[in-house]
Amino acid sequence: MSQYQNYSACTSILIGKNASIDGSTIIGRNEDCKATWPKHFIVHQHKEYQDVQEFKSNDNKFKIKLPKIQYKYTATPEWTDKYGKFEEDGINEYGVAMSATESAYANSHVLGYDPLVKDGIGEEAMVTVVLPYIKSARQGVTRLGEIISKYGTCESNGILFSDNKEVWYLETGSGHHWVAMRIPDDCYAVVSNQISIRKVNFNDKNNFMWSKGIQDFVKDNHLNPDLNGEFNFRHIFGTHNLTDVYYNNPRVWYGQKMFTPEIKQQPESHDLPFIRKASRLLSIDDAKSFLSSHYQGTPYDPIGNGSKEDKTKYRPVSLAKTQEAHVLQIRPKMPHEIAGIHWLAMGVAAQSVFVPFFAGINDTLNEYKKGKLEYNPKSAYWIFKLVGVLVDPHYLQLNDPLKNTQEKLNINMRQFILKVDSEYNHQEDLSKYLTKMCNKNAKNVLKEYQRLAYQLISISTDFSKLNYKQDLNL
Known part of the structure; x- marks a missing residue:
């Protein structure tokens, strides 16, 4: 079972x-x-x-x-x-x-x-x-x-x-x-x-x-x-x-x-x-x-x-x-x-x-x-999952970049739906058009989440337990 x-x-x-x-x-x-x-x-x-x-x-x-x-x-x-x-x-x-x-x-x-x-x-x-x-x-x-x-x-x-x-x-x-x-x-x-x-x-x-x-x-x-x-x-x-x-x-x-x-x-x-x-x-x-x-x-x-x-x-x-x-x-x-x-x-x-x-x-x-099961940077599941893994240890510090990206994408996807709704009646091959548009939109979302992961990694470098507030003049 x-x-x-x-x-x-x-x-x-x-x-x-x-x-x-x-x-x-x-x-x-x-x-x-x-x-x-x-x-x-x-x-x-x-x-x-x-x-x-x-x-x-x-x-x-x-x-x-x-x-x-x-x-x-x-x-x-x-x-x-x-x-x-x-x-x-x-x-x-x-x-x-x-x-x-x-x-x-x-x-x-x-x-x-x-x-x-x-x-x-x-x-x-x-x-x-x-x-x-x-x-x-x-x-x-x-x-x-x-x-x-x-x-x-x-x-x-x-x-x-x-x-x-x-x-x-x-x-x-x-x-x-x-x-x-x-x-x-x-x-x-x-x-x-x-x-x-x-x-x-x-x-x-x-x-x-x-x-x-x-x-x-x-x-x-x-x-x-x-x-x-x-x-x-x-x-x-x-x-x-x-x-x-x-x-x-x-x-x-x-x-x-x-x-x-x-x-x-x-x-x-x-x-x-x-x-x-x-x-x-x-x-x-x-x-x-x-x-x-x-x-x-x-x-x-x-x-x-x-x-x-x-x-x-x-x-x-x-x-x-x-x-x-x-x-x-x-x-x-x-x-x-x-x-x-x-x-x-x-x-x-x-x-x-x-x-x-x-x-x-x-x-x-x-x-x-x-x-x-092993992380794959070219997998949609893992692209989204990586962001979650990065956010989890420092939720309060990394929540703003996450929420900003989500809000931006939600606005973009609403615009995407409106665009398709206004154009689909003019398509000779509707399935081909929808496939092209949906995959293009999904590709853009994945790229934004990859950029977000890079940003979170950069921010996270300063969260080390070995960190110490130092005098930059020394």
């Missing part, structure tokens, strides 16, 4: 179209695993096979027959497929976005009746066997749900789907049972390594989907602890322990504090709602800011002014073990090629920058397809 199995990781955000400032649907997640574990960014081309294809997992013995037609999609696979592909996130040619997965934990009582399946589908395979074969977010839920029900799953997870109309969140609660909820158009949700969906309305098939027989499974095995008999998926299938108190709940609290600050809540509370309405319309920058956050403005910021105990009390959203962070934006009333933007921050989001790639691209820079 993979290196992921016993590691609690990731933080997610989902935003409905009427909750966003421009009508976009937005899903995003930090992929957290190890402090050093490079990712690549690639485009899988549309393919049509004469024979049925079969997927075989390198992580376990899971295998499945695949449709003959594979749609084009973006993905961020591992630097090695020894433990599986872990493609994690992407947008396909039909404007469907998917992010898999948000690690979650089912309780042992439920798992006693429906254990996880050792050779069932896991995180490493989900994007690969679902995203290239769906034409809507709802179809994504249906396809993945059917696979879980038939083959079982080897882990508990949350999976994000979106298209230009809907945002869906699917959670697995046991070996074969799952539920999915459509995020209301005027709401958002933040998720942090725990089963989060609460009340399930089985009379509302437009906004809820579920595994066949889940109600009978819960009833026959006496699994519902609520006195009112309400079917609360989190209460029935989820956990309620100290890991939630210190590791999970505070991240949800901080996200809701960012977007709905007028509601006062406690960071350790088990009663934080899954769905919230923001006090304002949310932008793509809000999603990126959340995924880059570490409790700024509170005593719990690891690089803030709180006490030593407070600064290490809660697990932050953005942390050193983030491999990549992504925000998948689907804009309204535009062709799929231009509507979808795969915003990708390699390494730690707080120290990196989200680079936009339109879904219609045919390829990515060579730098985004390189990078192994």
Whole structure:
């Protein structure tokens, strides 16, 4: 089994179209695993096979027959497929976005009746066997749900789907049972390594989907602890322990504090709602800011002014073990090629920058397809990661150069999006144009981060422990 199995990781955000400032649907997640574990960014081309294809997992013995037609999609696979592909996130040619997965934990009582399946589908395979074969977010839920029900799953997870109309969140609660909820158009949700969906309305098939027989499974095995008999998926299938108190709940609290600050809540509370309405319309920058956050403005910021105990009390959203962070934006009333933007921050989001790639691209820079465990100055992952490594020992002294570069690039990338939006209608070969423009923009970002690294190295030369304030006249 993979290196992921016993590691609690990731933080997610989902935003409905009427909750966003421009009508976009937005899903995003930090992929957290190890402090050093490079990712690549690639485009899988549309393919049509004469024979049925079969997927075989390198992580376990899971295998499945695949449709003959594979749609084009973006993905961020591992630097090695020894433990599986872990493609994690992407947008396909039909404007469907998917992010898999948000690690979650089912309780042992439920798992006693429906254990996880050792050779069932896991995180490493989900994007690969679902995203290239769906034409809507709802179809994504249906396809993945059917696979879980038939083959079982080897882990508990949350999976994000979106298209230009809907945002869906699917959670697995046991070996074969799952539920999915459509995020209301005027709401958002933040998720942090725990089963989060609460009340399930089985009379509302437009906004809820579920595994066949889940109600009978819960009833026959006496699994519902609520006195009112309400079917609360989190209460029935989820956990309620100290890991939630210190590791999970505070991240949800901080996200809701960012977007709905007028509601006062406690960071350790088990009663934080899954769905919230923001006090304002949310932008793509809000999603990126959340995924880059570490409790700024509170005593719990690891690089803030709180006490030593407070600064290490809660697990932050953005942390050193983030491999990549992504925000998948689907804009309204535009062709799929231009509507979808795969915003990708390699390494730690707080120290990196989200680079936009339109879904219609045919390829990515060579730098985004390189990078192994050993540092490589020509790898996009390592170019961003190096800046983080340099900043970490002297965060307060080096934070200003980092923030200045991030602000400059964020302004430039907004200008880049506006330029492409104004020009794409005049292109004979849209995919070729988008590939050229996105790779040119990404190349410029990498150059700026390389310059930033050089600057940080120069400044850091004066931080030696062997330093001494000397009289320059001697």
